Amino acid sequence: MLxxxxxxxxxxxxxxxxxxxxxxxxxxxxxxxxxxxVASCFVLVEGDLTPLAFSTLARTSIALSxxxxxxxxxxxxxxxxxxxxxxxxxVDRRHRGRRLGEHMLLDAFARALRSxxxxxxxxxxxxxxxxxxxYRAYDFLPLDNAGRRLFLPMAEVARLFA
Numbered sequence: 119m120l121x122x123x124x125x126x127x128x129x130x131x132x133x134x135x136x137x138x139x140x141x142x143x144x145x146x147x148x149x150x151x152x153x154x155x156v157a158s159c160f161v162l163v164e165g166d167l168t169p170l171a172f173s174t175l176a177r178t179s180i181a182l183s184x185x186x187x188x189x190x191x192x193x194x195x196x197x198x199x200x201x202x203x204x205x206x207x208x209v210d211r212r213h214r215g216r217r218l219g220e221h222m223l224l225d226a227f228a229r230a231l232r233s234x235x236x237x238x239x240x241x242x243x244x245x246x247x248x249x250x251x252x253y254r255a256y257d258f259l260p261l262d263n264a265g266r267r268l269f270l271p272m273a274e275v276a277r278l279f280a
């Protein structure tokens with residue numbers, strides 16, 4: 119298996135995660151976001167160039183006031199801290215049960231750690247309860263009262279790779 123940056127050689131037409139919004143985004147919008155430098159899109163392929171899974175990463179920020187006081191007491195009093203948004207992550211339903219979502223998540227962690235642009239945390243917006251449970255299994259914490267916006271401090275991510 120290999121993770122590549124999305125380009126025109128990847129056949130996205132048959133990708134089916136079972137979530138219409140994610141499938142539609144991947145088929146019609148992802149390459150535009152890449153060209154416009156709005157998001158980076160990565161695809162997991164095996165053998166040919168048919169994507170088994172994909173994820174997107176972009177820069178964002180988190181308001182310091184939204185973070186728990188236990189984390190902010192040692193941070194400078196800037197209004198926001200930099201973050202990396204894991205905007206979308208999906209696995210083709212024909213390849214579920216192979217831990218490909220975990221593979222893509224760990225790849226996103228590694229990319230954020232390797233970046234020369236610092237980031238305080240990885241941020242996700244869980245689409246539903248199943249997605250939220252997936253991220254919470256990797257120790258993501260709620261950033262809002264609804265529990266759909268989750269984050270994981272990069273200090274925790276770094277410990278995974280230590």
